[in-house]
Amino acid sequence: MENKTIHDFTVNDIDGNEVPLSSYKGKVVLIVNTASKCGFTPQLEGMERLYKDYKDQDFELLAFPSNDFKGQEPLEGEALKQFCMLKYDATYPIFDKTHVKGSDASPLFKFLSNKKENGKVNSKPKWNFHKYLVDKEGRVIDYFLTMTKPDSKKVRSAIDKLL
Secondary structure: OOOHHHHHHHEEEOOOOOOEEEOOHHHOEEEEEEEOOOOOOOOHHHHHHHHHHOOOOOEEEEEEEEEOOOOOOOOOHHHHHHHHHHHOOOOOEEOOOOOOOOOOOOOOHHHHOOOHHHHHOEEEEEEOOEEEEEEOOOOEEEEEEOOOOOHHHHHHHHHHOOO
């Protein structure tokens, strides 16, 4: 069980296409649950800055919109994609709306948030913009709470150590 990584999961992107996370082997990955109607939504700007700064260095940022916190992600599909792309110039991959907590949580988020499954981190998202840092082998290495900005020195330093 401790050999499981994010590379064992397949998820759907915002257009409904299946994406095996094994396609990110060899890359450091930051996984973020997002929402368009949240007080922390401006973090989408920081996510794009971070992505632009690191995307050519074996880094990937994956956004998973979620409506699990006070209905703060009312948008679906194309409307959600357009919001992220037009308002925040998002160029990182955006995935299908996902449950990130509770019994309805997607298998990926159950894995990310449960130390028994991922071997390292025991941290369930308590709000939007919870971040998980994954190494090049697909292992969960760390997490950052909502208040930690995605392009903060703390996040950048953690990414730098893995690159």
